[in-house]
Amino acid sequence: MKNPLDPYTNxxxxxxxxPQSLSHMLQDPQTVNWSQKFQIQGCQAALEEVIHTLLSKHGGHMMTVSNVLYMRDSKISSDEVEALSNTSYKIGDLQFSPLNQDEAPLVNAQWLFGGNELSENYIRRCIQTFSTLCARVPGMPKPIGWALSEQSAEIRMGYTESSYRSQRLFGNVGTRLMAIQQSRGAPIYCHVSPDNKKSQSACMAVGYVPVGRWQQWSFQPS
Structure with a gap:
């Protein structure tokens, strides 16, 4: 967390x-640096009150995002992944591979929380360090759909090109990436905007269930 202006890394x-320990944790200057831009992500209702209490103490501005938290408890079987390979696509045969670092701008342009230079650098580091997967059509220069994981192991930034939607592409890429995360012992979860009904339906179609709220507090010091 060397750049005080980079909330993605911070x-x-x-x-x-x-809940009482949450307050002690966030007030500890050895834990949280309130002099820089940062984000806090969590899934506990008790965080909201604690964070706003601390905000009144430190000043500055806090922006809150509250989305639906989805988790998958059941394991992904080899039969489930194999069934994906037999899915009939209008777009023909697909190839699946990790994203390349030079494709970070493509992901950044479609990410709701991105669209700037700092987010592009963050995405590039995620591609370099963590599990990613994309779908490619042979002969096309760029992927048509993708999903990434990040430092909390959450699966994020999922996207499908508009002309390839409604063909179960999201489920194909997402399930394969979930299997990779599962093999590494990571929890399988993601979050979706409460207004994004199509993505919510797509998540539930691949075994996710809503379990609560995913929240992010973005802090900017005075």
Whole structure:
């Protein structure tokens, strides 16, 4: 977290079974640097009150995003992945591979939380470090759909080119990436905007179930 202006890298993931310890954790200057831009992500309702109490103490501005949290508890079987390979596509045969770092601008342009230079650098580091997967049509220069994981192991930034939607492409890419994450012992989860009904339906079609709220607090100091 060397760049005080980079909230993408400056991200805290917070969880505690004791709500009181949340306050102590976030007030500890050895834990949170309130002099820089940062994000806090969590899935506990108790965080909201604690964070706003601390905001009144430190000043600055906090923007909150609250989305639907989805998790998949059931394991992904080899039969499930094999069934995806037998899916009939109007677009013909597909190839699946990790994203390349030079495709970070493509992902950045479609990411709701991105669209700037800092987010593009962050996406490039995610591609370099964590599990990603995309679908390619042979002979086409760029992928037609993709999904990435990041430092909390969450699957994010999923996207399908508009002309290839409604062909189960999201489910194909997403399930394959979930299988990769599962093999590495990671929890399988994601979040979706409460207004994005199509993405919510696509998540549930591949075994995700809604379990609560995913929240992100973006802090900018005075």
């Amino acid at each position: 991200t805290y993931f917070v969880f505690s079974k004791d």
